[in-house]
Amino acid sequence: MWSSQELSLSSTSPMRIVLLVAVMAVASWLAQHKTIEAYSTPITPLYVVAPEKSVDQRIITVVFPWRESGYCTSQFRITATESPTRVVVDQVMARTIGTDEICAGVGTDGVTAGDTLQPQAPLGDRIVTRAQGCKQLEVRQPAAGLGPTTPTGSRS
Numbered sequence: 837m838w839s840s841q842e843l844s845l846s847s848t849s850p851m852r853i854v855l856l857v858a859v860m861a862v863a864s865w866l867a868q869h870k871t872i873e874a875y876s877t878p879i880t881p882l883y884v885v886a887p888e889k890s891v892d893q894r895i896i897t898v899v900f901p902w903r904e905s906g907y908c909t910s911q912f913r914i915t916a917t918e919s920p921t922r923v924v925v926d927q928v929m930a931r932t933i934g935t936d937e938i939c940a941g942v943g944t945d946g947v948t949a950g951d952t953l954q955p956q957a958p959l960g961d962r963i964v965t966r967a968q969g970c971k972q973l974e975v976r977q978p979a980a981g982l983g984p985t986t987p988t989g990s991r992s
Contacts, residue, residue: 875929883974893958902949908939912951
């Protein structure tokens, strides 16, 4: 093994620093690559919920079919492509939660679940469509204290 002198920071050579950084970069890439592969179950979005007026206007909720009784907050990955007039939501990607993972579970109604998407700009008047089939998604307004249930333009 190494002596304490070899491990001391004061005796660290530039070559050791480069090697350490390279090892950390490879480990990070492997962890990220594994995470991307873990999200392998595509789910088609149903609709989106606009943010409440009092919160960051760049955070919208994408709602999708989910028949299980709950889910973990890190279980889904949602991405989108944006233009000045449109937000195109990709398939929601789900992953299986391992038995060794800690899960802050979120309850569902057994029909749908939702997770956040943070576009680069506020949603505003942009049209939201899903990438698969290019179908326009309904943008709902959040019902006061009741979650994402009120369609845009209707009165609660």
